[in-house]
Amino acid sequence: MIEDIPLSHILIVSTLIFFIGVYGFMTRKNMISMLISVELVLNAVNINFVAINRYLYPERLEGHFFTLFVIGIAAAEAAVAIAIFINLYRNIRSIDVDEVTEMKY
Amino acid sequence: MENYQYTIWILILPFAAFLFTGILSGKLKPSLTATISIGAIGIATALSYLAAIQYFFLNASESYTAVEAASFTWYRLSDTLVIDMGILIDPISVMMLVVISTVSFMVHIYSTGYMKGDDGYARYFTFLSLFSFAMLGLVLATNLIQIYVFWELVGLSSYLLIGHYYQKPSAVAAAKKAFIVTRFADLGFLIGILMLSYYTGTFSFSDITNPDGPLITQTIGGTFLGLSTLTWAMILVFMGGAGKSAMFPFHIWLPDAMEGPTPISALIHAATMVVAGVYLVARMFTVYSLAAPEALEVIAFIGAFTSLFAALIAITQTDIKKILAYSTISQIGYMMMALGVSGYSGEAGLGFTASMFHLFTHAFFKALLFLGAGSIIHAVHSNEMKDMGGLRKHLPATHITFLIATLAISGIPPFSGFFSKDEILAAAYASNKLYFAVEYLVAGLTAFYMFRLYFNVFWGKKRTYENIHESPASMTIPLWILAFGAAFAGFLPFSHLVTTDGIPFDTHFHLTIAIASVAIALTGIFIAAALYRKESTRSQKIAATLGVFYTVTKEKFYVDEIYLFITKKIIFNLISKSIAWFDRHIVDGFMNLTGNTTVAASFRIRKFQSGNIHQYALVFLTGVLIATLVYLYYYPK
Amino acid sequence: MSAFAITFYMGSALMLIFAIMSVTSRKLLRAAIYLLFVLIGVAVFYLVSDYMFLAAVQIVVYMGGIVVLIIFSILLTSHLGEKLQVVKPVTFVIAALVSLIGAGIALSVISAHTFNPVAADGPETTVAVIGTQLLSYGKYGYVLPFEVISILLLAAMVAAIAIAKREKKPES
Numbered sequence: 008m009i010e011d012i013p014l015s016h017i018l019i020v021s022t023l024i025f026f027i028g029v030y031g032f033m034t035r036k037n038m039i040s041m042l043i044s045v046e047l048v049l050n051a052v053n054i055n056f057v058a059i060n061r062y063l064y065p066e067r068l069e070g071h072f073f074t075l076f077v078i079g080i081a082a083a084e085a086a087v088a089i090a091i092f093i094n095l096y097r098n099i100r101s102i103d104v105d106e107v108t109e110m111k112y
Numbered sequence: 113m114e115n116y117q118y119t120i121w122i123l124i125l126p127f128a129a130f131l132f133t134g135i136l137s138g139k140l141k142p143s144l145t146a147t148i149s150i151g152a153i154g155i156a157t158a159l160s161y162l163a164a165i166q167y168f169f170l171n172a173s174e175s176y177t178a179v180e181a182a183s184f185t186w187y188r189l190s191d192t193l194v195i196d197m198g199i200l201i202d203p204i205s206v207m208m209l210v211v212i213s214t215v216s217f218m219v220h221i222y223s224t225g226y227m228k229g230d231d232g233y234a235r236y237f238t239f240l241s242l243f244s245f246a247m248l249g250l251v252l253a254t255n256l257i258q259i260y261v262f263w264e265l266v267g268l269s270s271y272l273l274i275g276h277y278y279q280k281p282s283a284v285a286a287a288k289k290a291f292i293v294t295r296f297a298d299l300g301f302l303i304g305i306l307m308l309s310y311y312t313g314t315f316s317f318s319d320i321t322n323p324d325g326p327l328i329t330q331t332i333g334g335t336f337l338g339l340s341t342l343t344w345a346m347i348l349v350f351m352g353g354a355g356k357s358a359m360f361p362f363h364i365w366l367p368d369a370m371e372g373p374t375p376i377s378a379l380i381h382a383a384t385m386v387v388a389g390v391y392l393v394a395r396m397f398t399v400y401s402l403a404a405p406e407a408l409e410v411i412a413f414i415g416a417f418t419s420l421f422a423a424l425i426a427i428t429q430t431d432i433k434k435i436l437a438y439s440t441i442s443q444i445g446y447m448m449m450a451l452g453v454s455g456y457s458g459e460a461g462l463g464f465t466a467s468m469f470h471l472f473t474h475a476f477f478k479a480l481l482f483l484g485a486g487s488i489i490h491a492v493h494s495n496e497m498k499d500m501g502g503l504r505k506h507l508p509a510t511h512i513t514f515l516i517a518t519l520a521i522s523g524i525p526p527f528s529g530f531f532s533k534d535e536i537l538a539a540a541y542a543s544n545k546l547y548f549a550v551e552y553l554v555a556g557l558t559a560f561y562m563f564r565l566y567f568n569v570f571w572g573k574k575r576t577y578e579n580i581h582e583s584p585a586s587m588t589i590p591l592w593i594l595a596f597g598a599a600f601a602g603f604l605p606f607s608h609l610v611t612t613d614g615i616p617f618d619t620h621f622h623l624t625i626a627i628a629s630v631a632i633a634l635t636g637i638f639i640a641a642a643l644y645r646k647e648s649t650r651s652q653k654i655a656a657t658l659g660v661f662y663t664v665t666k667e668k669f670y671v672d673e674i675y676l677f678i679t680k681k682i683i684f685n686l687i688s689k690s691i692a693w694f695d696r697h698i699v700d701g702f703m704n705l706t707g708n709t710t711v712a713a714s715f716r717i718r719k720f721q722s723g724n725i726h727q728y729a730l731v732f733l734t735g736v737l738i739a740t741l742v743y744l745y746y747y748p749k
Numbered sequence: 750m751s752a753f754a755i756t757f758y759m760g761s762a763l764m765l766i767f768a769i770m771s772v773t774s775r776k777l778l779r780a781a782i783y784l785l786f787v788l789i790g791v792a793v794f795y796l797v798s799d800y801m802f803l804a805a806v807q808i809v810v811y812m813g814g815i816v817v818l819i820i821f822s823i824l825l826t827s828h829l830g831e832k833l834q835v836v837k838p839v840t841f842v843i844a845a846l847v848s849l850i851g852a853g854i855a856l857s858v859i860s861a862h863t864f865n866p867v868a869a870d871g872p873e874t875t876v877a878v879i880g881t882q883l884l885s886y887g888k889y890g891y892v893l894p895f896e897v898i899s900i901l902l903l904a905a906m907v908a909a910i911a912i913a914k915r916e917k918k919p920e921s
Contacts, residue, residue, distance in 0.1 A: 009797050011754045014864045017794075019856060020761045024768050024787070026852040031772025033729050033844035036834050039823055041725075043784050044772055046815065050791050061798045062866040068882060071800055071874065072891050075883075078810050079898045083905035085815045089822045090909035096826045097915070103834065104725050726840060730847060737851050744858065 009061065017058040025051035038092050038102040042085065049081050116166070116181035116201050122159050122209065123199070123252065125152040126245035133238045145234040149241045150220045156248065157213035160206075167206045168609055176614040178202035178318060180254060192313045198254035200317060203610040204394050204468055208251035211475040212384045214597070216244045218590035219379040222483055225586035226375055226490060232276055236373070239276075243269035247384050251391060255315040256305045259392070263301070263356070266385050267294050273380060274372040286368035293365040297355020304348030307341065321398040323456075323613070339406055346400055346407040350393060357389025357444045360418040364672055366441055370433040370495075374486030377433060382440050382482050383475040390447045390471055397464055397612060401456040412452020416547045419445030421669070423557040427564070428655075428666040431495045432485050435565050436478070439521070442554060443474050449551060450536040453543035454612070461612035462619065463543065466535030469606040473528035476597035477520035483591055484514035487583045488569060497565070501572040506580045509588040511570050513595040518566045520598045522559035522633045528602030530630070535606075537629055538622040555629050559636030567644035757797075764790035775832045777823050785816050800874050 024047055031044030053074045060070025092102050099106055129152035133145045140148075167176070183198030220240060227233055246265035253259035268291075275287030309315050312325075319325055339347075353359075358366035369381050380386070393400065393411060400408045419442045426438035447467040454463025487510040492500055504511040520527035523534070533555060540548040582588065608616040643651045655662045664670070764787050771783030788811045795804035835841075872878060886892045 009753075009757075009799075010866070010868065011751050012757055014866055015859050015862075016758075016761075018859045020765065022852060022855045022859065023765055026848040026855075027765070027768045027772055029729075029733060029851065030844050030848040033726050033733075033847070034836055034841055035772070036836055037777060037827075039819060039826070040772070040777060040780055040833065042819065043780055046784060046811075047768055047771070047787065050788065050811075054791060054794060057795060057798055057800060057803065061800070062864065065867055065869050066872065067889060068872065068874065068879070069889070071803055071879075072883070072894075074795075074803055075806060076894055076898055078806055079902060082810050082814055083902050085818055086909045087905050087912070089818055090913040092822055093825060093913050102826050107723075726836065726844075730843060733847055733851065737847070737854060740854055744854075 014058060014062045018055065021051040021054040021058070024048075024054070036103045036105060038088075038095075038104060041104070042088055042092075046081065046085075049077060053077055116163060116179055116199070118159060119163050119181045119199050119201065119252070122156045122163070122213070123245060123249055125156045126241045126248065128152065130238055130241035130245055133234065133241065137234055137238060140234065142233040142237075146220075146224050146237045149237040150217075150224070152241060153213065153217050153220050153244050156244070157217045160209040160213040163201065164206050164210050167201060167203075175616070176203045176609075176611075178614075180318070183254060193309065193315070195257045195315060196255055197258055199252045200254040201252075203614065204391065205251045207468060207472060207610055208391060209248065211472055212244070212247050212251065215379055215383040215475055215479045215594075216240075216247070218479065218483070218594055219375045222378075222486070222587050222590040223373075223375045225584045226486055227373060230373075236273070236276060239269055239272045240376075240379075243273065243380060243385075247388075250388060253317075255317055256309065256320075257315050259395070260298075260302065260305060263298065263352070263388065266380075266388065267291060267298070267356070270294075270369070270380050270385055273376045274369045276373050276376065277371070280371065283371040286365075286371040290365040290369045293362055294355045297362050298352050300348040301352020301355075304345045304350075304352065307345035307348065311342065311345075317395060321396060323398055323402060340404070342399075343404040343406045346396065346404040347410055349396060350389075350407060350411055353389030353392040354414065355389070356392075357386050357448065358441050359389065359414050359445065359448060360421055361671065363418065363422065363441050364675060367434050367437045367668070370431070370437050374433065374482060374489055377437070378479045378482030378486065381437065382478040386440060386444060387447070387471050387475070390444060390451065390467065393448065393451050394464065394468060397451065397454075398456065400451075401454065401612070408452050408454075410452075412449050412544070412547060415445045415448025415450070415452055416550045417445070418442070419449060419554045420550050420557075421445075423554045423561065424665050425668050426561045427557065428662060430497045432488065432497055432500075432565060432569065433482075433495055435561060436481055436485060439481075439558065439562065440478055442558065443470070443478065443521070446533070446536055446551065446554070447471055447474070449547055450539055453540050453547060455543075457611075457613045457615070459617055461617075462535060462607070463539035464612045465607045465610055465619075466532060466539050468610045469604075470529075470532035470536055472604075472606070473520065473532045473598070473601045476594055476601050477517040477527075477529055480513060480517040480591060480594040480598050481521070483587070483594065484510050484517060487587055487591065488514075490583055490587070491580050492577065497568045500569045502570070504570040506577065507570075507582050509582055509591060513588075513591040514570070515566065516595045517598050518562045520602075521562055522637065523555055523629055524559075524633055524637075525626075525630065526602065527599055528597070530626075531602035532606075534622065534626050534629060535619065537625050541622075541625060552629065552632060556632035556636045559633040560640050563637045563640035564644055567640055571645050753797075760790055760793065775835075777827055777831070777833060778820065781816060781819050781823060784819075785812060788812050788816065802874055802876055802879050 028044045028047030028051060031047065032041055035041045035044060056070035056074045056077070058070075060068065064070070095107065096102050126149075129149050133140060133148055137145075167179075179201040181199040181201050183196050185194055186197045187195040189195065220237075223236065223240065227236055230236065243266060246262050246269055250259055250262035250266055253262055271287050271291040274290055275283055277283045278287075305315070308320065312320055314320065355362045366381060366386065370377055372381070400411070422438045422441035422445060426435050426442065429435045429438060447470050450463040450467035450470065452463070454461055454467070487507065488500065488503065489495060491503070491507055491510075494500070516527065520529040523530045525531075537548060537551055537555070540551050607619045611617060643654070667673075767783045767786040767790070771780045771787065774780040774783060788807065792804045792807040792812070795801075795807055882889060883891050883895050
């Protein structure tokens with residue numbers, strides 16, 4: 008099963024997903040799509056946690072638990088972020104980052 | 113061992129009243145606030161009398177020993193140096209309890225009439241409760257730190273109450289003056305406490321004043337300017353007492369403190385707080401007497417000088433409250449002098465007993481005089497003697513009680529002042545003839561200026577007043593009660609109750625001195641009667657012939673002006689101005705420089721804060737990558 | 750190469766493709782759906798790693814919670830068929846450059862390092878084991894982070910309500 012795959016291959020996949028997320032974060036203007044990019048980044052990290060836990064320290068569950076906590080924090084983050092988006096949209100009819108200039112300087 | 117546990121309620125009740133009415137101020141009706149305060153002090157008064165009766169009269173043993181009714185450790189500085197909070201029951205504290213609670217209770221009741229309709233009615237009673245708490249705590253203190261804490265608390269409440277009419281600039285100035293002057297003197301007190309505790313390793317009175325304790329039996333510390341360190345410490349402690357008790361040269365705040373409501377003058381600035389200095393010296397008397405006799409000489413000298421000095425000023429004043437204020441200073445000088453000439457134990461300790469006795473009787477007749485003055489002011493709406501005259505018909509109750517108090521302070525038998533003053537004079541005679549001569553003269557002056565006041569107010573020229581009437585019962589009843597005390601307090605066998613070492617002794621009646629003192633008092637009274645009983649110009653003529661002397665005393669020997677000269681001209685110009693220049697130009701300049709530099713730099717780098725998230729992310733990521741590269745190539749495995 | 754390996758590599762390739770599409774698609778709703786596919790791939794990866802509970806959490810919280818939330822907010826804030834605005838071309842170039850450099854650094858580090866996997870079966874990750882360990886306060890116990898997370902979630906919930914609540918219009 009999973010032992011057939013070298014660890015480094017899994018890490019390559021997660022690294023690529025991570026930097027795809029970073030690229031998306033830097034090129035998107037819409038806040039929701041930036042949030043999507045952040046979710047990609049978080050999932051790449053989760054994959055790393057799980058893979059290293061599974062391959063190098065299979066007798067423990069630290070990576071597993073950290074993944075669990077990251078998921079929890081991601082949920083909280085998404086909830087607050089979306090609350091902000093909706094409030095923002097209600098006020099300025101847009102959720103583009105460039106439009107939010109009210110509190111600049 | 114007798115149980116004095118209940119005495120803690122004497123402290124708790126006024127404090128609780130203060131907290132309750134203070135926190136709920138504005139929510140409670142003013143009359144309810146007054147009722148709560150009066151109730152608290154009333155119960156405290158009853159408990160004080162209970163304590164006094166139990167201590168003095170239900171005591172089986174021959175002598176009176178100090179009892180610590182309650183004590184808990186408040187703060188532990190080291191193994192031996194512990195700050196306690198407790199209650200000390202001994203002859204002088206019990207006597208003070210009776211004095212303070214009685215006068216305070218009377219003033220509370222009197223104030224309901226005197227302050228009626230005042231805007232700050234509730235505030236007044238709240239602070240009155242605070243003062244009662246602080247003053248009672250002061251006399252019950254078991255150690256130096258506790259007495260210092262309450263010492264400052266009475267100073268604070270005195271400040272608050274002098275400034276009661278805070279819309280009046282003169283009241284505000286007087287409150288500040290009282291606070292600053294006493295605060296300055298308290299600095300000496302604090303240094304004295306620290307010196308004492310440094311050498312003894314304790315704050316507790318029972319350790320410090322133990323006649324067999326190390327402080328008294330051993331010589332400690334070095335010497336400075338020919339006096340031992342202990343003597344200097346005790347002189348500094350006395351400096352605190354002199355500030356509170358308005359001894360020369362700290363007396364300047366007390367006449368100004370008359371800006372406060374008159375009942376406050378009666379309570380704080382005549383009967384209780386100003387004698388705290390006397391109480392402090394009496395509390396530490398064992399140390400003064402046995403280990404620092406030089407400090408005691410200083411006390412005697414300052415006391416005698418102040419009593420003469422203040423009596424001279426009192427003769428020429430025209431504001432009735434100012435006269436009473438200088439009279440208070442003079443009488444406290446008497447008490448201080450008596451402590452100063454006293455020896456330790458037995459008959460030699462007559463001065464101590466006499467001082468406490470005079471404190472006791474003085475509290476009654478001086479509070480009565482002030483409350484009577486309040487009643488007069490209440491009727492006439494003026495402090496100036498020239499606005500009064502012939503009032504004996506209009507204010508009969510005030511007149512009788514005022515006369516009793518005046519006779520008492522003049523030392524006419526059988527009123528209380530006679531007995532205590534006689535003992536003081538006897539003590540002075542036994543110790544130092546010069547002090548006796550001064551005090552003898554002051555006794556005559558006292559009789560003169562008090563009857564000058566009395567005749568000017570109640571006799572003299574007839575004038576018509578609009579709408580004048582006797583004060584309400586809430587004001588006259590306390591007058592009568594205090595008059596009773598002023599008349600008969602002298603019959604208490606004080607030398608059996610309050611002595612230096614707690615062992616009673618018998619006083620002999622000094623007939624010669626008694627006759628002499630009555631004679632000079634009567635002389636003073638007759639001169640006053642001749643000058644002021646009928647309206648005449650004789651007094652002006654005498655004033656004119658005295659010329660410069662009259663002006664100098666009327667201007668209070670220019671002490672205030674000297675103070676102003678020293679503070680304004682010398683300290684402000686020479687020291688403060690240079691410091692202010694340094695502060696404005698060097699210190700502020702440096703601060704402004706840093707501030708301006710920051711602002712200028714911020715304007716330059718402001719553009720980095722573009723608000724563009726993409727840019728932030730880019731910069732952040734670039735930084736992370738550079739850091740990673742640095743890490744990889746500078747710290748290879 | 751086993752059948753599992755072939756499946757794994759194909760799945761990984763699909764995940765990467767969907768990831769790229771989700772960050773490049775000009776249609777927001779589609780981007781969200783592509784994200785959903787990536788998340789499914791991650792869940793499957795957890796599954797084959799024998800972490801059943803984690804896979805379940807991934808499906809429930811991520812796919813059932815976050816993605817649904819994202820889709821809701823997309824529907825609330827944008828019109829159907831609306832195309833996303835794009836940033837300046839130079840930004841694209843810079844972002845791609847930085848991402849590639851970063852990926853290059855990370856991949857070179859990974860390839861230079863030799864991992865020594867331990868061929869042992871881990872503890873069974875049943876809910877009972879996870880629950881016990883999560884609430885244990887001994888060694889490898891996670892009760893403190895667990896409590897911190899619970900407080901964080903509560904705070905986030907309150908904050909989300911407070912932020913999204915419509916402000917009362919001042920009476921005029």
